[in-house]
Each structure stands twice: as C-alpha cells, then as structure tokens.
Amino acid sequence: MTPTVAILSVLIYFVVLFGISYVTGRKADNAGFFVGNRKSPWYMVAFAMIGSGISGVTFVSVPGMVATSGFSYLQMVLGFVVGQLIIAYVLIPLFYRMNLMSIYGYLEERFGFSSYKTGAWFFFISKMLGAAVRLFLVCLTMQLIIFEAYGVPFLVNVGLTMFLVWLYTFKGGVKSLIWTDSFKTLCLIVSVVLCIVYISDDLGDRVGGVVGVIGESEYSRMFFFDDINDRRFFFKQFLAGIFTVIATTGLDQDMMQRNLSCKNYRDSQKNVLTGGVMQFFIIALFLMLGTLLYTYADSHGIAHPTKSDELFPMLATGSFFPPIVGILFIVGLVSSAFSAAGSALTALTTSFTLDILKADTKRSEEKSARVRRRVHIAMAVVMGLVIYFFERVSSTSVIDAVYVLASYTYGPILGLFFFGILSKRSVHDRYVPIVALAAPVLCYILQSHSEQWFDGYKFSYELLIFNALFTAVGLALLGKGKKIPS
Known part of the structure; x- marks a missing residue:
C-alpha cells in the first residue's frame, strides 16, 4: 500500500465523519454536549458503544493474541455480559433517579466532597493515560505508513491527530458522538468482515469452509480449566470480566455518558444489554x-x-493481499482509534468541567459553555503532550506500566461505588483519598509477592477485584458507626 492511497482513504473517511458531526451537533447546548439532551435512541447508543469499546489497540492486538492465548479472551467477554446485567439493573436506575450528568456526583451525595473529588481524579488520570496510549499506537502506525514517507515529524503527526479529534467533538459532544460512533462502528465491522472474506478466498476456501478450519485450529481453544496458575484459567478470566466491565463501563464517565443520553432508564437498559451481547460476537470476529x-x-x-500485534498491520499493508485489504485495515484502525479518542476527550472535558471546576453549577449557560470549550481545548493539548512523551521515552515497559496504572485506578472507584451501594454506613470523608491511594499500593505488593506467598499463584486481571476489596475494607474502617437515611 502506498502512502498516497492511505492518505486518500483517511481523507474520505474524515469528510464523511465531519459531515455527520456537523449535522448532528450544530445546535447542541451544554446538555447536548454532556448527555445528548437525553434524547438519543437506545438502539443507536447500543450500536455506537461497540465502536467506543474497541480501540486501535484492540483492533491490532486481539487478532495477534491468538498465538499465545487462543480464544481464551472470550472467557472474559462472557464475564462482560454478566457485568452488563449488573450495570443495567443496578447502576442505570440509580444514575437516572439522581438525574446525573457526571456519575461521580453520586459519590458526593453518598460520602462527601473528598470522595467525589477522589473518584473524579482517579477517572481523569486513568482515562487520560489510557486514551493517550491508544492514540500513541495509532500515531505510530500512521507515522510508518504515511508520514515517514513525506518526512513529516512525529510531533506534527500528533498535533494533526489531536486537532482532528478536537474538531469533530468540540461542538456537539455526546450528541455528535452517538452518531459518529455509529458510523465508525459500521466501518469497523465491515472492515473486519471483508478482511475475513478476502483472506478466506486467498486460503482457497469460502467463509463457510474456513469456519471449520478455525474450529480445528490449535489457535481456537477457548476454555481453560486445568491450571489455576495459568492466567487463562476460566474462573480468573470470567470473574475478572464481570468486575472489569462494571468498573470500565458502568463506573466510567466516558462510557456512561452515552448510556445517560437515552430518553429514560429503560431505554438505557436495552442499550446496555444489547451492546453487551453484540460485543461478544464482534470480539469473536477479531x-x-x-x-x-x-x-x-x-x-x-x-x-x-x-x-504479535504487528501481524495484522504487516500482512494487511504489505503485498500479501489485494490493496483493498490494506484500505480496509486503515479505515478500521482509524475508526476504532478515533472512536475511543473522541469519546475519551468528551468524557475528560465533561468530568473536568463538572466534577473538578464545578462550572455547570456556578455559572450561567453562556459562561459554562465558554469554560467547557476552553477545557476541551486544554484536554486535547494535554493528551497530545502525553502522546509525544510516550514517543520520546517509548518502550514496551513504559506502555505496559501505563496500562497497569490505568487498570489499577479503576479499583478504588469500583470499591467506592460498591461500598456506597451495598452499605448504608457513613464514613469520615476527608480520609477517603488516603484509602483510595493505599489500595493500589497494597495490590502492587500482593502482585509482586504472590508467587512466593501462594505457591506459584500469579495474579492476572482479577487483581482489580482485590483492589476494590481493599478500598471497601478501608472505607469500612473509616465508618462513623451510623447509617445514612434510606
């Protein structure tokens, strides 16, 4: 694939994307930016959420992971489906009943101001780092495929990327994202399906026959019950999937911003359940x-x-398949990456404006909109700087460390919400930040010594559960000994 073909593919994609963004967001106010005026059709939200949940990292990494993990990831995705049930029937009614724009407002009402700020800051750090890592991978891929051929520096690449993300989200926010993400989800699904079709034909068999080939392949093993120390062990993956989706979807402002944009909580429940089932089949396609x-x-x-995550880009953009496969790869990568980045930028703007600056409650609509626009620009600049920092010090260990940090930051949020929902006890609010910081530290110690302490047992994604548990225990120790009114 030549750089010119890649550029034309990206430009055509963005022309359509900006057209959708302009039409859907030209009349958006603050409520439209933050929660889509609560008028989004549930089926559109469900479809859009698929694109939001699949980043550029997922697009290139999930196909590559079958070499070492087979289809074991689907064990975790089964847990996602169960977690979506809890989100639909516990969290969604709660957030709608409280009429929240930012879900972390629950923490202020339940515990106090310090807890509220703790949840908001943990989300902010996690989402900023996670989104920057995802976009870093995309910028790096685009640098190799397009910009390097023209001598364009990586910094210019990052600046252009962040400008495009800012441009299609600055006006409509969630109101635009629901529709642009639906378009991106469509591009993502079509690109993966057509890649499967073209590769199947090249292997000399139609898709129906290739399904049988996949079933007989050593790469397609799904269930692992034989070794509890294996990170692919079923119950480790399944339980981690339940709590991971609750934390990263149900307690994530980025994802819940879409769910809260539906007309009522019943429509939002339909969206969550439908999206959860659809996600299983999309991951299976990857x-x-x-x-x-x-x-x-x-x-x-x-x-x-x-x-392993270099396999798909290498084969798709090389001379192995017809040029259309490379074009589909570029469109799919850009679709997944900008979907995640756009939604993250909108969520960061919402959380920082409402939770940290409290702009919505202290200012008029016009002044609040002005603050929100400035925050939106600032978030784009900060994300771009973080991406450039990754490029300067890039190594596998740094990226892995950021992912670990991002996953750790959801543990305290999960613990705060679960303790608040399942218990009626009040706490000494001013000490909550200390508990939230101590829990990940204890998890790090536990993970570092687990093989020594527990006869070779090695923690995997289930560490999130312990992170939340440590937080909940800490909150219990901070209890005032009295219950809040029912």
Missing part, C-alpha cells in the same frame, strides 16, 4: 481473523513478527 492470519502466515512460510 479472534477468527487472528486465526486466519496465523494460518495464512504458516501456510505461506511467513515468519511471525516478534510482537
């Missing part, structure tokens, strides 16, 4: 694609790349 990519590489004697 894993099927990965199996086909490895099968193709093995059958043609192509050496596997050192890093």
Whole structure:
C-alpha cells in the first residue's frame, strides 16, 4: 500500500465523519454536549458503544493474541455480559433517579466532597493515560505508513491527530458522538468482515469452509480449566470480566455518558444489554481473523513478527493481499482509534468541567459553555503532550506500566461505588483519598509477592477485584458507626 492511497482513504473517511458531526451537533447546548439532551435512541447508543469499546489497540492486538492465548479472551467477554446485567439493573436506575450528568456526583451525595473529588481524579488520570496510549499506537502506525514517507515529524503527526479529534467533538459532544460512533462502528465491522472474506478466498476456501478450519485450529481453544496458575484459567478470566466491565463501563464517565443520553432508564437498559451481547460476537470476529492470519502466515512460510500485534498491520499493508485489504485495515484502525479518542476527550472535558471546576453549577449557560470549550481545548493539548512523551521515552515497559496504572485506578472507584451501594454506613470523608491511594499500593505488593506467598499463584486481571476489596475494607474502617437515611 502506498502512502498516497492511505492518505486518500483517511481523507474520505474524515469528510464523511465531519459531515455527520456537523449535522448532528450544530445546535447542541451544554446538555447536548454532556448527555445528548437525553434524547438519543437506545438502539443507536447500543450500536455506537461497540465502536467506543474497541480501540486501535484492540483492533491490532486481539487478532495477534491468538498465538499465545487462543480464544481464551472470550472467557472474559462472557464475564462482560454478566457485568452488563449488573450495570443495567443496578447502576442505570440509580444514575437516572439522581438525574446525573457526571456519575461521580453520586459519590458526593453518598460520602462527601473528598470522595467525589477522589473518584473524579482517579477517572481523569486513568482515562487520560489510557486514551493517550491508544492514540500513541495509532500515531505510530500512521507515522510508518504515511508520514515517514513525506518526512513529516512525529510531533506534527500528533498535533494533526489531536486537532482532528478536537474538531469533530468540540461542538456537539455526546450528541455528535452517538452518531459518529455509529458510523465508525459500521466501518469497523465491515472492515473486519471483508478482511475475513478476502483472506478466506486467498486460503482457497469460502467463509463457510474456513469456519471449520478455525474450529480445528490449535489457535481456537477457548476454555481453560486445568491450571489455576495459568492466567487463562476460566474462573480468573470470567470473574475478572464481570468486575472489569462494571468498573470500565458502568463506573466510567466516558462510557456512561452515552448510556445517560437515552430518553429514560429503560431505554438505557436495552442499550446496555444489547451492546453487551453484540460485543461478544464482534470480539469473536477479531479472534477468527487472528486465526486466519496465523494460518495464512504458516501456510505461506511467513515468519511471525516478534510482537504479535504487528501481524495484522504487516500482512494487511504489505503485498500479501489485494490493496483493498490494506484500505480496509486503515479505515478500521482509524475508526476504532478515533472512536475511543473522541469519546475519551468528551468524557475528560465533561468530568473536568463538572466534577473538578464545578462550572455547570456556578455559572450561567453562556459562561459554562465558554469554560467547557476552553477545557476541551486544554484536554486535547494535554493528551497530545502525553502522546509525544510516550514517543520520546517509548518502550514496551513504559506502555505496559501505563496500562497497569490505568487498570489499577479503576479499583478504588469500583470499591467506592460498591461500598456506597451495598452499605448504608457513613464514613469520615476527608480520609477517603488516603484509602483510595493505599489500595493500589497494597495490590502492587500482593502482585509482586504472590508467587512466593501462594505457591506459584500469579495474579492476572482479577487483581482489580482485590483492589476494590481493599478500598471497601478501608472505607469500612473509616465508618462513623451510623447509617445514612434510606
């Protein structure tokens, strides 16, 4: 694939994207930016959420992970489905009943101001780092495919990327994102399906026959029950999936901003449940694609790349398949990456404006809108600087450390909400930040010594559960000994 073809593909995509953003967001006010005026059709939100939950990292990494993990990721996705039930029937009614624009407003009403700020800041750090890492991977891929051929510096690449993300979200916020994400989800699904079709044809069989090939492949094993120390062990993955989706969707301002944009909580419940089921099948498509990519590489004697997430880009943009496969890869990558980045930028703007600056409650509509626009620009600049920082010090260990940090920051949020919902006890609010900081530290100590302390047991994603548990225990110790009114 030539850089010119890649550029044209991206430009055509963005012309359509900006057209949708302009039409849907030209009359948006603050309520439209923050929660879409609570008028979004639930089926559109459900479809859009697929694109929001799949980042550029997912797009290139999930197909590559089948080499070492098979289809074990689907064990965790099954947990996602159960977690969506809890979100739908516990969190959604609660947030709608309280009429929240920012879900962290619950923490202020339940515990106090310090708890509220703690939740907001943990979300802010986690989302900023997570979104920046995802966009870093995309900027790096685009640098190799497009910008390097024209001698464009990485800093200019980052600046242009963040400008495009800011441009299509600055006016309409959530109101625009619901529709642009629906378009991006469509592009994402079509690109993956057509890639599967083209690779199937190249392997000399139609899709129906290739499904049988996938079922017989060593890469397609899904369930792992034999070794509890294996990070792929079913119950570790399944339980972690339940709590991960509650934390990263149900207690994430980015994701819940869409759910709160539905007309009422029943429509929002339909959206959550439908999206959860659809996500399972979309992830399965990515894993099927990965199996086909490895099968193709093995059958043609192509050496596997050192890093598994390089396989899809290498085969798609190389001379192995027709040019249309490379174009579909670019469109799918851009769709998934900008969907995640756009939603993260909107959520960061919302949380910082409402939770940290309290602009919505202290100022008029016009002044609040002015503050929100300035915060939106600031968030885009900060995210761009973080991406550039990753490029300066980039190494696998740094990126991995940021992902670990991002996953750790959801633990205290999960613990705060669960303690608040399941218990009626009040706490000494001013000490809550100390508990929230101590919980991840204890988790780090636990993870570092688990093999020594627990006969070789190695923690995986289930560490999030312990992070939340440590937070809840700490809150219990801070209890005032009296219950809040029912």
